[in-house]
Amino acid sequence: MGSKYRLLPQLAATFDRLGGTTAVDAFSGSGVVSYLLKAQGFDVVSNDFLGFPTVIARATVANSHVHLTDDLVDAICGPAADDRDFIQSTFDGLYFTREDRAFLDAAWSHIDLLTGPERDLAISALVLSAARKQPRGVFTFTDATRYADGRRDLRMPLREHFRERVAAYNATVFDNGTRHTVVNGDVFDLPTGAPDIVYLDPPYAPPRDDNDYIKRYHFLEGLSVYWRGQTIMHETKTKKLAKRFTPFAYKRTIDDALLRTFEHFRDAGAIVLSYSSNAVPDAARIVELLASVKPEVETIEIGHTYSFGTHAAAARRSVNEYLFVGRDA
Known part of the structure; x- marks a missing residue:
């Protein structure tokens, strides 16, 4: 947007x-x-x-210079490295299927082991996957069926989205000197x-x-840091983050x-x-x-x-x- x-x-x-x-x-x-x-x-x-x-x-x-290797992508898309379930429990019934929410937790269990550009590429691919899978790309509503028009982005599991987004981000990497x-x-x-x-x-x-960009993109903002240091407004239907004032808005x-x-x-x-x-x-x-x-x-x-x-x-x-x-x- x-x-x-x-x-x-x-x-x-x-x-x-x-x-x-x-x-x-x-x-x-x-x-x-x-x-x-x-x-x-x-x-x-x-x-x-x-x-x-x-x-x-x-x-x-x-x-x-750095790309995500196929081995790293396979690991992120594979079984979880630990038993975390923050996304599954916090956003139960919201935005994505149970399998997609489990994938996000599992993916972060591996991303937490990465550093530097590899970590940045993996998080970027995860964020874009979530944006593409969410109807309209914003997180201001909870009833996704209103926009369920059958297009490919909405039908694809997040795990498949992630693989495609990694390939796209890998293709952007170049050195301009x-x-x-x-x-x-x-x-x-x-x-x-x-x-x-x-x-x-x-x-x-x-x-x-x-x-208010936080209102629209709170899930992506939280996902990019696994909600560490973020204040979730649990009383809201969308589980949005506290608004951050900017005079430009x-x-x-x-x-x-x-x-x-x-x-x-x-x-x-x-x-x-x-x-x-x-x-x-x-x-x-x-x-x-x-x-x-x-x-x-x-x-x-x-x-x-x-x-x-x-x-x-x-x-x-x-x-x-x-x-x-x-x-x-």
Whole structure:
């Protein structure tokens, strides 16, 4: 949800035009833009305030050489290494079948023995497997039968998903000749420095309600650390995690959050912001905010369709996606 995968051609052209060798992806999310920057030869700093996107970035951006071997995949997909049952008991009757929940516990019994890029690849494959198996890819509801349309992703056992996702992640591993940094933290804690490009794709503040990623992705966030250090709200039907405040998710705080972000990266060669026409503030206000630190601001408008789900019949919403490019005159 919110992935920039379909915007990559426009982003690639923009980054290529701006040039340089160093880039910061301050809200990495799915990791596709960090990976694009790596593919374009940049030295990338990738950051997200959620845990599971940082694991994905470590597996695909920071990792330049390591793959998961067939023997390791067979072990993870085989019998459990211990008798843990946290997922089976905590999420009994939720999201997945009994066999799928048992697989997640068993897989983690082996992943706990791994370190470094092997661990990151295995967790990334497990997280993506869970996202693909869950209808619409979000965990805000418990009645999966509402979206049981018979597509392959919903019919496949998680164990088979995992094998396929490992193969896909293994295929992403390459070395662009530079070193990359992955950070799990607040954007305002990132070193300022003077990177050639800072790319910003914060949560889009909706005109109503909020944009709470934890509410949508709590299961993936917990799964990425086996819920260690997480606070589960057991009184909720979805067993969600406690909300983590971000000023980017609310219309009352988004203006100040964007301005503070622009000021934080004022020394960058260029600031590139993705934003959407169905969010606040509007394009004119963003130009005004960005112009306070970068006197030359270019607005690129892109027709875009957001998909809410991963199947052919998923609900889609046409919006205008903007790229705001701020540079020194």
